[in-house]
Amino acid sequence: MTELDKRTHERTFVRTFFTTPTAVEGEDDSAKMLEGAAGLSGMEAPDVWVPDNEDATAPNMRDEGAQNIIDVVSEHGADYPGEIHPRVVWHRDSPSTRYQGFQRMLEIADPENGAIEHIDGFVVPEVGDIDDWKKADEFLTIIENEYGFDEGSIKMSVIIESGQSELGMEKLRDEMGKPTNNLERLFMLVIGEVDYTKDARAITPTGALPAWPELRHNTSRAASAAGLISVDGPYDDIRDVEGYRERMTDNQAKGMLGIWSLTPGQVVEANKSALPPAEGYWLLDADGREVELESVDGVEVYDGDRVSLEETDGGYVLSVGTDDLELDEDELTQELLDLLDYVPSMDDIVDSMEEFEAAKEAGKGAIAMTQAATVEIDGVQVDISSDRMWDEATYQALQTPITLFQDVYENRPDQHEGLAELYSEDVVERAMDVGN
Template sequence: MTERSRTTDRHYERAFVRSFFTSPTAVDEDDSAKMLRRAAALRGMEAPDVWVPDNEDATAPSMRDEGVENIREVVAEHGGDFPGEIHPRVVWHRDDPATRYEGFQQMLAITDPDAGAVEHIDGFVIPEVGDVDDWKKADEALQRVETEHGLDPGSLSMSVIVESGEAELAMGDLRTEMGKPSNTLERLFLLVDGEVDYTKDMRAMTPTGELPAWPELRHNTSRGASAAGLIAVDGPYDDIRDVAGYRERMRENRAKGMTGIWALTPNQVVESNTAPLPPKTGRWLLHAGGRDIDLDREDDRHVYRGDAADLDALGDDRYRLRLGDDERELEAEELREALVDATSYVPSMTDIVDSMEEFEAAKENGRGAIAMTQSATLDIDGVTVDVEADRMWDEATYQAAKTPITLFQDVYAHRPDQREAFAERYGEAVVERATEVGDT
């Protein structure tokens, strides 16, 4: 079981969860536990941070009893070797006492010490929760499971899937409810969005029948998790072939403070495990036509060839620059300033570590702020321009830059099965420096 390191009484040792991977607990085949066995064998970047044997939506109602037995068998046999956390999903519903009781019975059976699985079970995922009183019912069910099996109080975590307006509003109550003597809601771990059922609950409609994007729900879940010391996870991205769309969704989420996302396939697990990590190499972006465009690296130049921007040398140090629909004639210095404004740099792992180490050294020498210079040679339509920009680093800048390194350190500590991949990606020297920087 994962111990919590407590600045409050509710913080898990893990600060980040990147991937939340669900597997059917029983399928209509000769080996009904086939999908569980495949998931239990995942390692490295294909293995999720949180594996969810799903005995709710992913498993037919007629097979859920068999699903419970399969969880017990597979987790007892393979759970000790699985590199992530294991959180089975059971049935629950805010409006149905019979379904809640069924969920309690599933948790009770899965954690039976005689079955041998409970020592590898980190907690449970509770779907279809309602207002905060319903969250307390789920918490009390877990209290009863722990009591009846002689488990340590609070040893089973509880993650909830936010699938209703009631649950969304309940996140605002957590700060005042957690820690009261009448509950053990400090066992909460993940807040997970379930956009499909949320759409149904909200009676939302789109012309095509596709799900709304629900950016408000994702923001509210991230905010609720931050306020309560929990971890936010986005819901499933159903178009499993749309890798670019999945990456874009994760990029948008990270800008909201939501690192984790549901994964439906091992390929999505690889994407969700990799995308939040600092990149191996830095890259320059050109802002043109309402979008950010990656510039290609060719030798010591960053090159753009396309229709969104044009640059022509007119002679006598004058140029014509077009970015999208904006076209201007500029002198050389004006051009450099315009391109500084129109470009940005995505730092690599090495860049971040270098900058943090330089700032830490400056702090040790009594300096509270330093200037970091970033320079590049841009090549747009065959015309090259040298640009250079300074960025002031102070304590606030340092702390903001520290977040991706803190993520990397968290993953490095809790997923030793991925360390070889990190060494291949970044190089052992950079990995070693990244694990040590950021202590000041």
């Protein structure tokens, strides 16, 4: 049996999951949106493109949509920079719907149609408990045998849209690897929070979707335990860029580095969000609100009214909200350290990893890393510094963003130019070497 908590597919990360209708009514060319998405590249192109022959396509257009997938992918798939995973219809309670999904996968996968050589897998929505997952897996096994493909070569991703499928995730480790199935073909666990909300019969006063933090945690946990990739659901307010960024930041702290993207603009945001920033910056907890300090000539400046600092004859008065603290210099430094956090740049992370690797080569098991800055509040400048111990566990934990970057660089050559512009060629080269 495979060691289940190890990644078994070439891609170990997915930042972006981008869906496109497969056929649009009322257009002279119903495949217009597919063709547009097929031409995306660089930061606008997702890691996984999902020609969506389910919810995004009207039921009366899905037969035409399946043919559009074949036509567009067979023509443009060889040059597409990401993976291609069409979504087909499926439903845990409807044998006829599952049969339609099977028939369309069979058609799309037919080698004579020319698309399957560019398709990496299929996305199966509305799955139920683990037995339903195995039905979809068995259909793909039949397709592989029908066309002479290796069993398990077509990836399968599922969308978690019900309590049944959420509970089904808990059984993956028991089922994957058994000789009676090919569930090791599983690739992504994707959250479908709209249908999940409907299935749970959840109600909010405004009609907005619940946050479902437990679902995100459970999906990330299941993906980690089974060697899969977790992807969050769509963020519908496509104009709310800050909200989208906040959602991704929260997800990333749970280990969920991928998110559904509804527009090329969201794709760009999500492609960059999981990567370390090009420039490091300081954050100040200003009475419950995180504020980024502005770096001016090497000084980190706070310009706001939630925190104030005054120098007195006997020391300092630091005010945060309605609290006034009379402090000496050492006490002030400690208070500021408690309020401040540093977000390291890619260069910072690479520097630290290189320094630790050099220390290991010299026989040291742990070293102290110092972070220092001059902070200015209301014209008063204070020098702060803190030490953090780095050992092997710290090194490995902080290696994740570098491993992500390396995975992106190896699998997305269309983004090489953009990454070099973002970080500089020197930083990119060092990031590809560190940790290896």
